[in-house]
Amino acid sequence: MSAFDDLLAFQRQTEALSSIAERLGWDQETVMPRGATEQRAEEMAAMETLLHERRTDPRLGEWLEAAQPQSEADARIIELIARDFTRASRVPARLATELARLTSLAQGIWAEARANDDPTDFLPVLDQVLMLKREEAAALADGGDLYDALLEDYEPGMTGAGLAALFDAMRPRLVALREDVLGAERQPQALSGHFPQETQLRLARICATAFGYDWTRGRIDLAVHPFSSGRWQDSRITTRVVETDPFNCLYSTIHEVGHSSYELGIDPDYAFTPLGRGVSMGVHESQSRIYENQMGRGRAFTGWLFKRMSDAFDGLNIADEDAFYATVNRVAPGHIRTEADEVQYNLHIMLRFDLERDLISGRLDTEDLVEAWNARFLKDFGIAVDRPANGLLQDVHWAVGLFGYFPTYALGNVLAGGLNAAMRAAVPDLDDALARGDAGPGVEWLRENVQRHGGLLPPRRLIEEATGGPISPEPLLDYLEEKFGRIYGL
Structure with missing residues (x-):
């Protein structure tokens, strides 16, 4: 066997073990008994110890030095394994193990705190997580910016300064659009009523099927x-x-179908290699957001959904398809990021981005985080946080150590804006299919131009080749202004 063959065989087992660890995380957030938190923390720590040993195995360095790529895919595999080897080698095994153990425990503590609407027990463990993440960032940064070092795990090649500049460029048009919309004379009616869980879940499966979800390789659970x-x-x-x-x-x-379909749409030849997963979280979010928003909240698909919901719930308090489209896209003040409309969503992300940069840099301590969150939210959204579950406790990300993850949501929206423009030009009859409850033509375009590549192409190159131009917030902002201008009669 060649050095490259040895490298692939070793990596295959590492990828399989990583997948097992991910499944343990899925189990913890869905069906694991609540009393098993400490046991799961030890299991996750044991898995991370094993994975860290493999990711820093000295033989990797020898194989990487001797490996001879025979194709573009081979060269990219070597590049990605070398990147992970370098990063993992900078993090002490003790730190990697302790992070896995602590974040598994913190996830359970966060869930209890959120359910009890009380951050008292959560903040001390969050402080411990933050201290470990600062230590990890210092090890990875090698003298560079701490936040950039963590961001590299989610969006390779991106920097905090670059994201800040992008967000600063977006904010004025987003704020102006929100003010225009909230001040408009035409205001969509809110949906009201009681919608039983079983019926919602049945409709959720129908929607997932409409977007091409492969039920032979997936399932849906509550979390x-x-x-x-x-x-x-x-x-x-x-x-x-x-x-x-x-x-x-x-x-x-x-x-979530958008996320999952990305993984399931990757070329199967890339399985158990670094190419067999999404290339970055920004690209990942571009898939979930374009499924949810540009296709799922468009007039064509909501017309189809209106009929299904009216039948499932024996009528709605909304008069017709046009009114329902406006209701689905209704802009209203609210605390929860995951429930935010397209106009305000990115403003939620900008708040989190600024706070987590301050946390990692040491400019903000966890003991001051609730006050800082509430003050910033009031400033940005004009409403006070009424309770912790609607403020700091609404997201799990910091509890499980995902510092650097939040900005990829807004970046994903930007990427989705460009992809949507290119997709609409390439698939002019897409709305005809969506009106029939069939997202297939759009899904196929995304699979061919984005999803099948997995990690083969770096994020920027992947998006620029798919869209035919440079990454820019303009397509997203133009789309938002046109869409909500029509809905609100601006």
């Missing part, structure tokens, strides 16, 4: 915070149900 998990032949989705708000369940489901 406190919706997410997707898995790759290759097993990629699962979760949703949540609020019986007064079926949009929460239905659009969370469509969103």
Whole structure:
């Protein structure tokens, strides 16, 4: 066997073990007994110890030096393994193990705190997580910016300064659009009523099927915070149900189908290699957001959904398809990021981005985080945080150590804006299919131009080749202004 063959065989086992660890995380957030938290923390720590040993195995360095690529895919595999080897080698095994143990415990503590609407028990463990993440960032940064070092795990090649500049460029048009919309004379009616859980979940499965979800390689479960998990032949989705708000369940489901379909759409030849997963979280979010928003909240698909919801719930308080489209896209003040409309969503992300940069840099301490969150929210949204579950406790990300993850949501929206423009030009009859409850033509375009490549192409190159131009917020902002201008009669 060649050095490259040895490298691939070793990596195959590492990828399989990583997938097992991911499945343990899925189990913890869906069906694991609540009393098993400490046991699961030890299991996750043991898995991370094993994975860290493999990712820093000295033989990797020898194989990487001797490997001779025979194709573009081979060269990219070597590049990605070398990147992970370098990063993992900078992090002490003790730190990697302790992070896995602590974040597993913190996830359970966060869930209890959120349920009890009390951050008292959560803040001390969050402070411990933050201290470990600062230590990890210092090890990875090698003298560079701490936040950039963490961001590299989610969006390779991106920097905090670059994201800040992007967000600063977006904010004025988003704020102006929100002010115009909220001050408009025409205001859509809110959906009201009682929507039983079983009916919502049945409709969620119908929507997932409409977007091409492969039920032979996936499943849907309930979770406190919706997410997707898995790759290759097993990629699962979760949703949540609020019986007064079926949009929460239905659009969370469509969103997670976008994530899961990306993983399931990758070239199967890339399985058990670094190419067999999404190339970045920004690209991942572009898939979930374009499924949920540009296709799922468009006039064509909501017309189809109106009929299904009217039948399922024996009528709605909304008069017709046009009014329902406006209701689905209704802009209203609210605390919860995952329930935010397209106009305000990115403003929620900008708040989190600024706060987590301050946390990692040491400019903000966890003991001051609740006050800082509440003050910033009031400033940005004009409403006070009424309770912790609607403020700091609404997201799980910091509890599980995902510092650097939040900005990829807004970046994903930007990428989705460009992809949507290119997709609409390439598939002019897409709305005809969506009106029949068939997202297939759009899904196929995304699979061909984005999803099948997996990690083969770096994020920027992938998006620029798919869209035919540079990454820019303009297509997203133009889309938002045109869409909501029509809905609100601006």
